[in-house]
Amino acid sequence: MSGATLLKESGPKEVFCGLTSIVWLHRRMPDAFFLVVGSRTCAHLIQSAAGVMIFAEPRFGTAILEERDLAGLADAHDELNRVVKNLLARRPEIKTLFLVGSCPSEVIKIDLSRVAENLNIELKGQVTVLNYSGSGIETTFTQGEDGALKALIPLMPKSDQKKLLLVGTLANAVEDRLISIFNRLGIDKVESFPPRQSTELPSIGPETKVLLTQPYLTDTARELKNKGAEIIDAPFPLGVTGSTLWIQAAANSFGIDKSKVDSILNPLISRAKEALAPHVEKLSGKKLFLLPESQLEIPLARFLSNECGMEIVEIGTPYLNRDLMKAEIDLLPPDCRIVEGQHVEKQLDRVRDSSPDLVVCGMGLANPLEAEGISTKWSIEMVFSPIHGIDQASDLAELFSRPLRRHDILNPTKTLTSN
Amino acid sequence: MELTLWTYEGPPHIGAMRIATSMKKLHYVLHAPQGDTYADLLFTMIERRGSRPPVTYTTFQARDLGGDTAELVKGHIKEAVDRFKPETLLVGESCTAELIQDQPGSLAKGMGFDIPIVSLELPAYSKKENWGGSETFYQIVRTLLKDHSNESKDTWQEEKRRPRVNLLGPTLLGFRCRDDVLEIQKLLGQYGIDVNVVAPLGASPADIMRIPNADVNVCLYPEIAESTCIWLERNLNIPFTKTVPLGVGATQDFLKELHEVLEMEIPQSVNESNNSKLTWYSNSVDSNYLTGKRVFIFGDGTHALAAARIANEELGFKVVGLGTYSREMARKVRPAAKALGLEALITNDYLEVEDAIKETSPELVLGTQMERHSAKRLGIPCAVISTPMHVQDVPARYSPQMGWEGANVIFDDWVHPLMMGLEEHLIGMFKHDFEFVDGHQSHLGHLGGKGTENINQGVKTTISNDSTNTSSDPIWTHEGERELSKIPFFVRGKVRRNTENYARQAGCREINEETLYDAKAHYKA
Ligand code: SF4
Ligand code: SF4
8 A cells, every 4th residue: 555645735726627628528529519508708718728719610619698598597498498409400410419517507507407308308319418517616627528428328228248348538549559459358349438429329237347548537437337337446547557557457357368468468568668768768857746637647647656757746636536546546656745626826836845847737827837947748638648558658758758858958058956 | 698619709807817917916816616717828828928817716616605605705815915915906706706696896895905906897697808808907997096186287298398198908918919019109209208107018006006197098909998098088187099000091190199189299200200111012013913902801899990991091902891799899890891881790700700701702811810710711811910819929029010010010911821913923824734723822831722622612512402402593514614713712602603693693594604704794784
């Protein structure tokens, strides 16, 4: 058992709300549309985080509440009905519509599940309407995906087929690669959730073994378990070790011979370690501070300290699920400080006091830290980049070594102090 | 409820943040949930600011709502004042906090601080960013100056000093404000006029208190500063200028207006002092090809109006579309469009703007970052003239829009996306040679050409569908299509539509070469 110190902090936070997950979810399921029921702030948040301008007709939008919607509740429900129908008329390619709750819709208690239910009756299966909350008073950043997946679970068909289900959004290429490795190990039936088409939901039952690809799926994991699926205990597939343990855990649970697993993974492992070496050289001994945002902080810290030799100052996480994170925390070096929650001012004071070489943080904080001479890495990049799996370990390390390399190129005389 | 896929303006508290972040020694406590902290990235990413906005978000959560959110707000206010020691405190709320009605402004006022507290009430469900910016600036100025005596003071002539003006309105996330201020300061210096206070950009509360020392306010950005200027005129008898010095003509008019308001002799040299190259460049022979270029303009009110004047009077373009997303500025944009024989497009829906662009087939689009994307899809050159903007609209080099240098920058920025004059001739001469692929455009790379193809394909499919479904629609013959393909791509869509309309009216079932010329003659007549 690791000696990580678990602390909690509260105060002003600097994190995205769950609406932000839409930015990658809409790309994962191109036949789905995400309609936020919210305010101009919500619309502005997503467009600022997503750089929406490149899409002519993005697959997400906001039904913006206006003064008259706030006056009477019945009106808001009718209005939403009207907006949805206009949208569906214009976008006949939509197969699944997610109504996404926001802070304002929750505070004024718009019942999105009721609206969804009524629409489903009216639309008679043409389009499936679901709802979940991405509000900032309930969720942070990646928790939005947790909510969206949880909303899809009731639609998953039942099955008694033995299979491996990878849960959590992955880059398509990475997913293909992981599936082909499982196939080579002899696990033939591997499916993904969320699927690439919202209408092609995988089935689920007692013979389904779930392997989480992302650490932020607390509610989804619980619901899948309630459906009879087994959640395989494993660290997350980041870095060589994490990915290896992750694959091994699945292989174990499918009763695959260890020597077979080793013979398939060992060449991948040694190749990946070779590719990792130049990055390890750059990262080794450097101090890392992770601010809370994506819930990927703990697995990232584990990879960067155990495999890249970085020294961890602090791991911030917006939310800590001790069960799902147990395998990860066990792998952390002793005395690691994990802080759940945030007081952004105090945390930034600690950043400055510890003068780290690299800080993983949100987009709002990066340039101010850079201006203070501290290299940064955007945490949002972790949810967009193909970083999962053994083969990706060096790419993942490169995300962190690049800012340090750049710092050295631009400041040849000032070497970063690592102590 | 309004369906929005993208919006030109953020909510009003973003406007307030623009003012707070533009200023110094001021802090803004914003009662808002955690997700609203995204707003910081607008400043640190788009504007590449090396410091965080001076904003404390209360980041209340659902579980706080059952309890005492008022105490939570007070805790954050106290902590923010202790930590940042502002000279003035702004207190307000975003959309969600507005619903729970904690009245953070009154809470703050009851806490016994000895600094001025500006309580902001920005209705999030009816107003937008620019309104919020304008209201915030107005509330700050009013709070800090409300006890200032409005006894008439001596004029600059009586005091035997150089006249002094304030430059009001520039903010962060405004279009090229930083450089406009420098340019106008330089310009006024040449006329012996001093700048007293620039606000909000770079001003501290103490600077705001010095506003009354000026003889005149220069309202550089009416979206932000007009209401403040009106208040200062009414209450402190400080007149303000209405002309925004964007473009050569407007800069001259601005100088004349300012001299009049200051009761200064207008130097003979105002017209000659125009040391912008725009005028000569526009007169030079190479610019002949700019004559009558069809330009579509959309943006905030101030920049769209200025662009229309510059395009029409100074570059000899033909304005084929003019509009704004700013409802507050619609009152001014409508008559300007009417004077150009157009109906102003007032909308917050970028798809409507894109449709209008398609409809008018311009050769150049002047718009916001969104129009840049729309234009790219349509394969039309574009220059960005207004917010909302992106990192690339905050250039490293000095590039104002106002004053003489601003006019130079405008000439370059608008003309460069177009094909060079000589080049256009050559392409016109050689366009049938195989080296010249259809839709060849200068400086647009391959995207332009591709976009054009897509549009054409779109049109073609609809037509072939139509011809199978409804027999009433005319069919293009091979010769007709070939002739059509010789027409420059940017007007091709329009010619196609016109010709089809004509054919329908004339009862033609087929469109051949001749129909095309008939239609052309018909619409010219
Ligand atoms: S925090 Fe709440 S109000 Fe703000 S953008 Fe997110 S859902 Fe909307
Ligand atoms: S890129 Fe093409 S259009 Fe532009 S200058 Fe070169 S040859 Fe001419």
